[in-house]
Amino acid sequence: MTSLTRTEPAAYGRLLTTAPNMHAFMAQAERVARTEASILVRGQTGSGKELVARYIHDQSRRAHGPFHAINCAALSRELMASELFGHKRGAFTGATQDRIGLLALTDGGTLFLDEIAEMPMDIQAGLLRVLQDRCFTPLGSSEVVHTDIRLVSATHESLRRLVAEGRFREDLMYRIRVVPLYLPPLRERPGDVEMLLGHHLQRLNASNERQVRHIAPEALEALLTYRWPGNVRELDNVMTYAHAIGEGETIALIDLPPELRGEAPPDEAWNPVEEAEREQILALLQQHGGQRQVVADALGISRATLWRRMKTLGLQ
């Protein structure tokens, strides 16, 4: 069995790494943090872009000012406009009260705009005005509000390509990517997968009954050779799953999700009843440190039935 070697990572705020290219990346982030330049972090999903933005804020002269983050992909056009610019009561149906937007709330601080490529064109125009003239107008108001924000944006897409396709304003692109930073994906950070496996196991051991001490060699091989398209977030989820699903001190290959074992995931046809059952079993496994007998007792079924249900639900 393989016990993970515990390499002490460097911590940049909450971002942990042991990789030389990441130390270089964070040193660069630290240097630009001290300027007022707008920064665009380019990186894959789950690779830590928000942690980088937070670190830049904490290292900047604005560290004592506010830090706010907004994910442009998660909001409708209307909600994004009102989140950012705020609105006056009566500005639209449902606006029953005045609302102060993030652009005003972040005055003197740093605003992190995640997935900026998803920002609709008319909101882009409003943001450009903030960067050029340091002012904006809340929805339904004629008042001009002044604000002093430092912008850190992030995208997993090429803004140049979006500009060429007419989906992103060229003038705004130049304003927000004064300094572009390219965050390496997890698979290009030497040593980080192993370090993060150890880190997450320690965290999971601390909050669960099950105490994992080893990873079986073939499971470790699968974890180290996987491409991690969802980066650190995916690694975190995979370890939470493996910790909940297996038993005893060792994570075995069978405890890993199918994609890590080189298999297609179980039938994707979504079944809400099965989904609810899957969640219930996972929650109980987590709660009882992976002890299947206790989980079977809690569900009022035999251990063999639990095993069969878990197999049907793609949990083993």
Ligand SMILES: Nc1ncnc2c1ncn2[C@@H]1O[C@H](COP(=O)(O)OP(=O)(O)OP(=O)(O)O)[C@@H](O)[C@H]1O
């Ligand atoms: N190097 C790291 N060390 C420890 N935790 C990390 C690291 N990178 C990311 N994480 C964790 O992984 C998760 C995803 O990170 P984060 O939200 O910063 O990624 P992101 O690139 O902004 O994701 P998205 O593109 O989906 O918005 C968070 O829980 C974060 O704490």
